[in-house]
Amino acid sequence: MSSVLSKKDLHTLITGSPPLFEGYLDLKQQLQPNGFDLTLRDIAAFQGSGQMGVSNHDRKLPELKPLTFDAHGWITLTPGSYMITYNEIVHLPTHIMALGRPRSSLLRCGVTIGTAVWDAGYSGRSQSLMVVYNPQGFRVQQNSRLMQLVFMTLTDATEGYNGVYQGENIR
Numbered sequence: 001m002s003s004v005l006s007k008k009d010l011h012t013l014i015t016g017s018p019p020l021f022e023g024y025l026d027l028k029q030q031l032q033p034n035g036f037d038l039t040l041r042d043i044a045a046f047q048g049s050g051q052m053g054v055s056n057h058d059r060k061l062p063e064l065k066p067l068t069f070d071a072h073g074w075i076t077l078t079p080g081s082y083m084i085t086y087n088e089i090v091h092l093p094t095h096i097m098a099l100g101r102p103r104s105s106l107l108r109c110g111v112t113i114g115t116a117v118w119d120a121g122y123s124g125r126s127q128s129l130m131v132v133y134n135p136q137g138f139r140v141q142q143n144s145r146l147m148q149l150v151f152m153t154l155t156d157a158t159e160g161y162n163g164v165y166q167g168e169n170i171r
Contacts, residue, residue, distance in 0.1 A: 002152055002154060002155055003153055004150060004152055005096070005153065010031060010035070010036055013093075014027065019091065020090065020091060021090055021091070022091070023089050024039075024087070025039055025087060030145060034150055036149050037103065037145035037149075038088050038145070039144060039145050040087070040140065040143060041086055041125070043083070043140075044067060044083045044084075046064065046081060046083065048062045048063045049062055050062040056164060064083055067082075069141075069142045073142040074142075075141075075142075076138070076139045077139070079133065079134065080132055081129060082132070083128075083129065084113070085125060085126075085127045086127070087143065089125045090124065090125075090126065091123045092123065093121070094121045094157040094158050094160040096120055096151050096154065097117065097119055097151070097152055098117075098151045099149070099152070100113065101113075101147065101150065102146065102148075103147060103148060106146055106147075109138055110132070110133045110135075110138065111131065111132050111134060112131050113128050113129065113130050113146060114129040114131065119161035120158050120160055120161065121159070121160020121161040121162070122161040122165070123167060124167050124169060124170060125168060127169070
C-alpha cells in the first residue's frame with residue numbers, strides 16, 4: 001500500500017546514503033510535517049516559444065533570460081510566467097515519488113508554481129513554472145522557500161526515471 005512519508009521518514013532519508021537531498025540551506029526550517037520545502041536559486045524569463053511533438057525529437061524548449069537579484073537578493077517580478085530553479089538537488093529512490101505544491105503564502109500573494117510529477121528514480125536540480133497573477137506584481141528574495149515536495153512510497157519499486165532531465169542542473 002502506498003503512503004505519504006512523515007517528517008521522521010524524510011529525516012532518515014535526508015541523512016542517509018545516498019541522501020534524499022543535497023544543497024539544502026536549513027534542514028530544521030525546510031523539513032515540514034508532511035514534506036520538504038524547496039528554495040529559490042535562480043529565476044529566468046521566457047524569451048520565445050516552445051514546442052511539444054509526439055516524440056522527444058520534436059520537443060523544443062524556449063530560450064531563457066536569467067534575471068538578476070539586487071544587492072540584497074531581491075527581485076521584483078511583473079505579472080507573467082517565469083522559470084525557477086531550486087537550490088536543492090534531489091535523489092529519489094526507485095520506490096518513492098513526489099508531488100510539488102506551492103507554499104500557501106505564495107498563493108496568498110497571487111503567485112503559483114506549476115510542476116510535473118517527480119518520478120521515482122529522478123535525480124537532479126529541478127525547475128518549475130512560476131506564474132505571477134497579481135496585477136501589482138511580486139517581490140521575492142533569493143533562497144526563499146517557495147514549494148513543498150510531498151513524498152509517497154510506491155506499492156513496488158520501479159525501474160526509475162530515465163528521461164532527458166535525469167541529472168539536470170547539477171553542475
